[in-house]
Amino acid sequence: MGKFGQASAFIGVAALACFILSMSASAQGQGRQYNAADIQAGDRLYGLQCAICHGQNGDGINGVNLPRNQFRRASSDDDIRNTITNGVAAAGMPPFRFQPAELNGLVAFIRSGFDRTGAPFKVGDASHGLAVYNANGCATCHRVNGNGARTAPDLSDIGSVRQPAAIQRSLVDPNAAILPINRTVCILTSDGRTIRGRRINEDTYTVQLIDQQERLVSLEKSAIREYEIVKTSAMPSFAGKLTDTDIADLVAYLMSLKG
Amino acid sequence: MRASVRYVLAFAALCGLSSAAAQVGPDRIINAAREPQNWLTYGGGYDSKRYSTLNQITPANVATLEQKWVVQDQVFGAWESNPLVVNGIMYLTERPNDVMAIDAKTGKLFWLYRYNNSPDARVCCGANNRGLAIHGDTLYMGTLDAHLIAVDAKSGRPLWNIAVGDPKLGYSITMAPLVMKDKVMVGVGGGEFGIRGFIAAYDVKTGKEAWRFNTIPGPGEPGHESWNGDDWKNGGASVWVTGSYDPDLNLVYWGIGNPGPDWNPDQRPGDNLYADSVVALDPDSGKLKWHFQFTPNDGYDYDSTQVPVLADMQWQGRPAKVMMWANRNGYFYVLDRVTGKFLLGQPFVKVNWASGLDSNGRPIQTPQPPGMPTWPGNQGGTNWYPPSYSPRTGLFYFSVWENYATVYRKEEQEYQPGRNYLAGGYTVVAPAPGAPTIGIGRRGPINNWTSEVGSGATVAMDPHTGKRVWTFPQYDVTDAGMLTTASDLLFTGGREGYFYALDAKTGKELWKTNLGGSIVMAPITFQVDGKQYVSVISGHTLVTFALRN
Numbered sequence: 001m002g003k004f005g006q007a008s009a010f011i012g013v014a015a016l017a018c019f020i021l022s023m024s025a026s027a028q029g030q031g032r033q034y035n036a037a038d039i040q041a042g043d044r045l046y047g048l049q050c051a052i053c054h055g056q057n058g059d060g061i062n063g064v065n066l067p068r069n070q071f072r073r074a075s076s077d078d079d080i081r082n083t084i085t086n087g088v089a090a091a092g093m094p095p096f097r098f099q100p101a102e103l104n105g106l107v108a109f110i111r112s113g114f115d116r117t118g119a120p121f122k123v124g125d126a127s128h129g130l131a132v133y134n135a136n137g138c139a140t141c142h143r144v145n146g147n148g149a150r151t152a153p154d155l156s157d158i159g160s161v162r163q164p165a166a167i168q169r170s171l172v173d174p175n176a177a178i179l180p181i182n183r184t185v186c187i188l189t190s191d192g193r194t195i196r197g198r199r200i201n202e203d204t205y206t207v208q209l210i211d212q213q214e215r216l217v218s219l220e221k222s223a224i225r226e227y228e229i230v231k232t233s234a235m236p237s238f239a240g241k242l243t244d245t246d247i248a249d250l251v252a253y254l255m256s257l258k259g
Numbered sequence: 260m261r262a263s264v265r266y267v268l269a270f271a272a273l274c275g276l277s278s279a280a281a282q283v284g285p286d287r288i289i290n291a292a293r294e295p296q297n298w299l300t301y302g303g304g305y306d307s308k309r310y311s312t313l314n315q316i317t318p319a320n321v322a323t324l325e326q327k328w329v330v331q332d333q334v335f336g337a338w339e340s341n342p343l344v345v346n347g348i349m350y351l352t353e354r355p356n357d358v359m360a361i362d363a364k365t366g367k368l369f370w371l372y373r374y375n376n377s378p379d380a381r382v383c384c385g386a387n388n389r390g391l392a393i394h395g396d397t398l399y400m401g402t403l404d405a406h407l408i409a410v411d412a413k414s415g416r417p418l419w420n421i422a423v424g425d426p427k428l429g430y431s432i433t434m435a436p437l438v439m440k441d442k443v444m445v446g447v448g449g450g451e452f453g454i455r456g457f458i459a460a461y462d463v464k465t466g467k468e469a470w471r472f473n474t475i476p477g478p479g480e481p482g483h484e485s486w487n488g489d490d491w492k493n494g495g496a497s498v499w500v501t502g503s504y505d506p507d508l509n510l511v512y513w514g515i516g517n518p519g520p521d522w523n524p525d526q527r528p529g530d531n532l533y534a535d536s537v538v539a540l541d542p543d544s545g546k547l548k549w550h551f552q553f554t555p556n557d558g559y560d561y562d563s564t565q566v567p568v569l570a571d572m573q574w575q576g577r578p579a580k581v582m583m584w585a586n587r588n589g590y591f592y593v594l595d596r597v598t599g600k601f602l603l604g605q606p607f608v609k610v611n612w613a614s615g616l617d618s619n620g621r622p623i624q625t626p627q628p629p630g631m632p633t634w635p636g637n638q639g640g641t642n643w644y645p646p647s648y649s650p651r652t653g654l655f656y657f658s659v660w661e662n663y664a665t666v667y668r669k670e671e672q673e674y675q676p677g678r679n680y681l682a683g684g685y686t687v688v689a690p691a692p693g694a695p696t697i698g699i700g701r702r703g704p705i706n707n708w709t710s711e712v713g714s715g716a717t718v719a720m721d722p723h724t725g726k727r728v729w730t731f732p733q734y735d736v737t738d739a740g741m742l743t744t745a746s747d748l749l750f751t752g753g754r755e756g757y758f759y760a761l762d763a764k765t766g767k768e769l770w771k772t773n774l775g776g777s778i779v780m781a782p783i784t785f786q787v788d789g790k791q792y793v794s795v796i797s798g799h800t801l802v803t804f805a806l807r808n
Binding site for chain 2: 044047052056113115116117119162163165166169176177178179180181200201202203204205
């Protein structure tokens with residue numbers, strides 16, 4: 001067997017390992033993957049069949065917020081499928097006779113947080129995700145429920161305010177995912193002070209930020225000599241540093257933080 | 260003792276005389292400029308210039324403005340109302356359909372009238388009311404459930420109440436009505452619910468309908484050919500901002516809203532008249548004299564529900580009666596208001612839905628490929644925010660949204676009575692997927708969308724060139740209207756809650772104060788007992804300013 005053959009064998013083993021990993025995640029019900037085609041098909045079907053009662057934004061029924069995954073009854077994906085299929089007679093929701101592929105689409109659209117761009121994402125095991133969070137120093141900058149630093153955004157309710165695809169993107173491509181308000185700003189004041197921090201509010205005349213010593217700072221723009229908004233994120237990318245499974249688990253953990 | 264009797268007699272005589280104040284009639288409104296102490300219509304006069312000849316507050320003393328009184332709103336939500344002031348009394352609405360009579364000097368209420376809307380009332384974009392009209396001792400208000408109500412200005416009691424449209428089908432009224440001669444005119448909202456829009460005129464005394472102008476022509480009427488099949492029946496073309504009137508020409512001008520369904524122009528082929536047009540009507544008969552369409556077959560929600568601003572000026576060496584119009588579609592227009600002839604059109608923000616206008620002002624449309632951004636975004640380069648024109652500076656002032664784009668999505672949708680009829684959707688272009696964006700109303704006190712999705716500005720436009728003379732930038736976008744005065748002051752605000760006085764000639768900031776809530780209306784000015792006041796609504800508070808004593 002030459003070098004070429006060895007390489008092939010290696011690739012074969014790696015592929016098999018990935019296959020086994022995904023099988024095992026799937027077998028545990030923890031490797032839920034949602035693709036663009038399903039999310040977009042779900043969006044279309046939702047608009048035709050569900051929006052009349054649940055509203056365009058999914059918050060039309062008291063106690064239910066579909067994009068935030070707040071349900072009265074459902075918890076798992078199968079619960080969502082069953083609720084749609086069986087209806088909720090007491091609440092006036094009729095049963096819907098959808099094909100399995102249509103149900104998959106609706107589940108994907110709801111799980112995506114109504115992400116109409118249809119960005120694919122994968123959600124894994126939240127409890128392992130917490131271990132990944134702790135092992136990778138996330139708390140050096142972020143804070144969850146009172147633990148960790150404040151230099152990066154507090155994540156205690158991140159699962160309520162961001163879509164899973166956006167969280168996944170933040171982990172693998174933070175420059176493309178950072179919300180503009182969170183950009184780092186570098187300021188030289190008229191009296192010669194240099195201030196670096198994370199922007200938290202801004203208007204025509206003022207800017208508010210939290211500096212690297214975690215002080216809340218508010219400045220009049222008239223007292224600023226130089227004002228730079230840094231376009232790159234201070235967060236490192238975890239693409240290639242964490243496995244896809246670890247990232248999916250981290251997404252699951254972060255999505256579980258509802259505030 | 261004799262002195263006391265004389266005093267009592269004199270006092271009695273005074274009491275007997277004091278009730279005979281002149282009533283507000285169309286003649287007074289036609290000559291509104293002669294009584295700048297009052298603010299008699301939504302636009303400050305039939306020409307809607309929002310220019311006051313009051314000049315007590317000047318660039319030199321504006322920095323000494325101080326708060327004189329406030330009125331707190333009793334309900335939540337954007338407060339878009341435009342007060343009227345007549346002989347020291349302010350008449351003001353708050354959402355959904357309350358009316359107040361207020362002492363314009365102290366802020367104390369004479370009465371509060373509350374109208375309970377039908378539970379069938381539905382509005383696409385907020386339970387707004389933009390104000391009242393007055394005729395004699397009667398105030399007129401449109402309601403969210405599409406009624407027109409006459410209210411006694413002294414007691415706050417309703418005099419009559421008529422149904423203008425069916426709220427179950429999505430008809431509503433948010434505009435301030437317009438009174439002329441013996442009629443009160445009003446238009447209907449509901450363009451997102453598949454209504455067929457109209458403007459109607461009613462007898463001021465009885466509420467009896469005098470005429471109705473359908474903003475979508477029916478079979479056999481000119482313009483009907485601009486619709487295909489039955490599309491006209493649910494084609495929108497709402498009317499939700501007050502028009503203007505030229506008493507010499509006896510023409511009333513109204514801006515018409517978008518065609519429906521909003522996002523799929525392929526579903527309603529044709530120009531879709533008179534959606535996105537200005538119509539000139541005979542106020543006695545409701546007959547159409549001319550129309551000009553800004554955006555044929557609109558797929559961007561470019562309502563032409565802006566306030567028509569009327570002025571007389573030299574145009575290419577000749578005296579001209581013109582109408583100035585900064586449109587939601589991103590173009591600024593000047594029209595001959597006698598004939599509707601197109602005189603000038605220039606983009607005032609980035610525009611890519613059209614490559615330009617032809618010699619008749621018709622846009623050369625350049626629809627963007629699916630998934631690509633369209634400038635300006637769906638809230639437009641400007642919107643319903645009332646502009647101002649100062650005859651002293653010769654400049655036209657308005658709020659704009661800069662660097663703001665939308666990606667549109669078309670779908671087929673079947674009309675269902677009373678349901679949203681949109682046929683697609685849209686996404687505002689943002690620097691990261693899922694990032695907060697801008698739309699109707701500010702989302703809260705933290706600007707987490709930032710200027711990367713768009714920012715605002717107050718712009719002074721030279722109507723002769725269609726070019727900006729100056730720009731006063733704001734970090735957040737702005738829905739504020741404009742007020743100019745004979746001392747060359749421009750008052751305006753924005754979503755951030757700052758209330759500004761600018762030099763109308765240069766755009767230089769002369770004074771500002773932070774009122775802490777979005778300013779979503781146009782400030783007004785008036786005078787009581789020789790003192791000039793300026794009132795503005797910020798958030799849930801109407802604040803009235805005057806010079807320090």
